[in-house]
Amino acid sequence: MLKQRGAALPDGWSKPMSRIELRNVNKFFGDVVAVRDFNLEIEDKEFLVLLGPSGCGKSTALRLIAGLEEPTSGEIIIGDDVVNDVEAKNRDIAMVFQSYALYPHMTVRRNIEVPLKTRKIPKRERDELIAEAARWLDLEPLLNRRPAELSGGQRQRVALARAIVRRPRAFLMDEPLSNLDAKLRVKTRAELVSMHRELARTFVYVTHDQVEAMTMATRIAVINDGALQQVGPPQSVYERPANTFVAQFIGSPPMNVVRGTLVRDGEAFAIDVPGGRIPLPPSLGPTAAAASRADLLVGVRPEHLSFDGGPVRAQVRVVESLGHERHVICDLSPDEFAIVRLAADEPAPSVGDTVGLTAHPEHIHLFNPETTERVS
Amino acid sequence: MRDAGLIGEASATSSLRVRTRRNARLREALFALVLLAPSIALFSTFAFYPLIKTFYLGFFRSDPFGLSASYVGFDQYIDVLGSDRFHRSLFTTGLFALFTVPTGLVLGLGLALLAHQKLRGMIIYRTIFSSTVATSVAVASVMWLTLLNPSIGIINYGLKETGFEPINWLGDPEWALPAVSLTTIWLNLGFTFIVILAGLQTIPEELHESAKVDGAGAVSRLFNVTLPMLSPTLLFSVVVLTINAFQSFGQIDLLTQGGPLDRTNVIVYSIYTEGFRNFNEGVAAAQGVALFFIVLTLTLIQFRFLERRGFYGN
Numbered sequence: 001m002l003k004q005r006g007a008a009l010p011d012g013w014s015k016p017m018s019r020i021e022l023r024n025v026n027k028f029f030g031d032v033v034a035v036r037d038f039n040l041e042i043e044d045k046e047f048l049v050l051l052g053p054s055g056c057g058k059s060t061a062l063r064l065i066a067g068l069e070e071p072t073s074g075e076i077i078i079g080d081d082v083v084n085d086v087e088a089k090n091r092d093i094a095m096v097f098q099s100y101a102l103y104p105h106m107t108v109r110r111n112i113e114v115p116l117k118t119r120k121i122p123k124r125e126r127d128e129l130i131a132e133a134a135r136w137l138d139l140e141p142l143l144n145r146r147p148a149e150l151s152g153g154q155r156q157r158v159a160l161a162r163a164i165v166r167r168p169r170a171f172l173m174d175e176p177l178s179n180l181d182a183k184l185r186v187k188t189r190a191e192l193v194s195m196h197r198e199l200a201r202t203f204v205y206v207t208h209d210q211v212e213a214m215t216m217a218t219r220i221a222v223i224n225d226g227a228l229q230q231v232g233p234p235q236s237v238y239e240r241p242a243n244t245f246v247a248q249f250i251g252s253p254p255m256n257v258v259r260g261t262l263v264r265d266g267e268a269f270a271i272d273v274p275g276g277r278i279p280l281p282p283s284l285g286p287t288a289a290a291a292s293r294a295d296l297l298v299g300v301r302p303e304h305l306s307f308d309g310g311p312v313r314a315q316v317r318v319v320e321s322l323g324h325e326r327h328v329i330c331d332l333s334p335d336e337f338a339i340v341r342l343a344a345d346e347p348a349p350s351v352g353d354t355v356g357l358t359a360h361p362e363h364i365h366l367f368n369p370e371t372t373e374r375v376s
Numbered sequence: 377m378r379d380a381g382l383i384g385e386a387s388a389t390s391s392l393r394v395r396t397r398r399n400a401r402l403r404e405a406l407f408a409l410v411l412l413a414p415s416i417a418l419f420s421t422f423a424f425y426p427l428i429k430t431f432y433l434g435f436f437r438s439d440p441f442g443l444s445a446s447y448v449g450f451d452q453y454i455d456v457l458g459s460d461r462f463h464r465s466l467f468t469t470g471l472f473a474l475f476t477v478p479t480g481l482v483l484g485l486g487l488a489l490l491a492h493q494k495l496r497g498m499i500i501y502r503t504i505f506s507s508t509v510a511t512s513v514a515v516a517s518v519m520w521l522t523l524l525n526p527s528i529g530i531i532n533y534g535l536k537e538t539g540f541e542p543i544n545w546l547g548d549p550e551w552a553l554p555a556v557s558l559t560t561i562w563l564n565l566g567f568t569f570i571v572i573l574a575g576l577q578t579i580p581e582e583l584h585e586s587a588k589v590d591g592a593g594a595v596s597r598l599f600n601v602t603l604p605m606l607s608p609t610l611l612f613s614v615v616v617l618t619i620n621a622f623q624s625f626g627q628i629d630l631l632t633q634g635g636p637l638d639r640t641n642v643i644v645y646s647i648y649t650e651g652f653r654n655f656n657e658g659v660a661a662a663q664g665v666a667l668f669f670i671v672l673t674l675t676l677i678q679f680r681f682l683e684r685r686g687f688y689g690n
């Protein structure tokens with residue numbers, strides 16, 4: 001869908017740095033804390049994804065950057081300027097809304113033209129820019145239609161065209177894929193990534209879908225309850241989640257987290273969990289011991305558990321088949337369970353079997369049960 | 377033989393099916409008629425019968441005492457609708473609409489735009505602005521009669537204080553129609569305000585936000601988002617206000633009785649004078665029929681625009 005462009009970028013693209021920074025930003029709506037003490041630096045030309053569950057404040061954070069909300073306290077910086085007092089219309093950014101917010105009374109062409117008209121770009125130049133954006137997003141045959149005459153995917157592309165046509169410093173997107181069907185979403189995901197590469201602009205992208213975040217982001221900022229939990233590249237957020245929230249929010253099915261007790265097992269350390277004892281690798285034991293508490297939360301992802309007669313005994317409750325993989329839910333104790341992920345071709349136990357589980361030692365995560373923070 | 381029998385059977389069942397379907401449709405139509413009966417009865421008594429009767433009355437000419445009448449066919453319609461008197465009253469009504477509709481619309485829009493702001497205490501203003509809806513024509517007229525009173529009215533007091541000549545609002549042929557129009561604008565303002573405010577509230581907030589991010593200022597947003605999105609509502613208001621203007625009677629009867637010099641003698645008032653003062657039933661009926669067609673046309677226009685409204689939804 002996205003056409004390849006020539007190497008040379010038109011003049012309008014040589015823009016100043018579009019680094020974005022939130023410094024101690026808070027946003028309250030009455031008693032509701034939507035954004036809590038945000039400190040976030042978004043690098044120039046980065047694809048940053050704000051990821052979190054519904055109601056965690058992602059949209060609010062994005063709207064603060066756009067200038068659609070005023071922070072209760074703190075500073076918002078775009079480029080080198082504090083923009084707290086700069087109106088949305090002067091921030092030189094584009095935003096794609098979840099509903100696309102197309103003007104229903106205007107044709108596709110006029111919709112795309114709005115950001116150019118408001119900036120008083122001459123008609124000739126406007127027509128060229130519109131033609132270019134339309135070519136890019138394959139909208140040429142649709143230019144004279146109205147939004148009501150378009151499919152969801154086409155509307156989404158109009159919204160994207162309207163955003164890129166003006167060549168802003170940064171793009172803000174609020175769940176732009178959530179109204180598309182699964183197939184189109186996968187396709188558009190890839191297009192957005194190549195769009196980001198070609199435009200070489202800062203993207204801030206809001207989603208509650210961890211798959212979108214993992215596949216598109218250069219960095220992910222995980223948010224919960226208005227507060228930043230962890231910021232980092234997708235792989236490191238996955239491999240070293242900063243707390244149990246991040247650990248369980250990223251990854252599907254979510255990471256197994258159970259209570260355990262740190263014990264000395266001869267020379268080495270181990271953790272007693274319901275069902276048995278998990279030996280800790282030499283790299284982890286001393287760090288855990290240094291946390292100077294015996295009770296810990298142990299996290300192991302479903303893909304890092306296997307049925308090989310390991311030390312943790314469990315009883316198989318359910319085997320779910322998803323076609324390409326299977327999820328085996330095992331009871332460790334009357335009120336604790338673990339999910340094991342198996343490839344479709346791996347042998348799965350039967351319901352009711354008693355099995356021995358092994359946790360891959362290099363993939364064991366330890367968390368402080370009080371703060372839920374990572375200790376290792 | 378067996379085949380023929382089968383075909384015969386098949387066609388027998390299909391004709392049976394047709395018959396039962398026809399019966400079902402008949403039953404449905406009867407049921408609909410039963411449900412509609414009360415409204416048909418009401419409309420017949422209070423709308424259709426008087427309407428037809430009015431048409432009919434237009435064919436008879438009353439004698440100077442309003443007594444026995446003679447059948448003249450369409451002659452009276454031609455006489456009345458071609459008369460200077462009727463044309464003048466039509467002109468007055470048109471002028472009245474011109475005075476009241478655009479001003480009323482702009483004021484209603486202005487107040488609605490103000491009241492649409494998300495500010496503390498806005499509910500109080502909304503209540504105040506809508507209050508004229510709950511004011512009867514009679515109460516409003518008496519109130520404005522006092523306000524417009526040439527000697528004790530507050531409006532003339534204000535004029536005198538600011539160094540202007542006082543105006544005999546309702547007695548001066550030049551000022552009577554504007555004065556009645558002022559009252560009417562005030563009377564309709566609550567309605568226009570409520571309708572437009574409701575229209576404003578249906579415009580998705582994201583359209584404004586998107587326009588803001590795209591660089592549009594308040595004025596640009598008004599002309600590129602608010603007004604286009606509001607256009608069905610505005611058209612609706614224009615038609616309703618125009619119909620109102622063509623049907624106004626109460627404030628004219630209470631403020632000027634059609635005078636001075638017939639300057640406020642709008643159609644409905646003229647019908648009233650002919651029918652109930654001059655006992656010229658036939659003339660009144662002919663004018664009434666003319667008014668009916670004017671309002672009918674306006675209503676059809678309104679329906680056309682309301683249909684187009686679907687086009688704005690997604």
Ligand SMILES: Nc1ncnc2c1ncn2[C@@H]1O[C@H](COP(=O)(O)OP(=O)(O)OP(=O)(O)O)[C@@H](O)[C@H]1O
Nearest residue numbers: 029032033034053054055056057058059060061208
């Ligand atoms: N205008 C507002 N007035 C009052 N409360 C608000 C307003 N906007 C957001 N909130 C509250 O702030 C919190 C964060 O809202 P926000 O829309 O940022 O969440 P979100 O992460 O985008 O959620 P979702 O994924 O459902 O869109 C919520 O508790 C919400 O109820």
Ligand SMILES: [Mg+2]
Nearest residue numbers: 058059060174
């Ligand atoms: Mg949101």
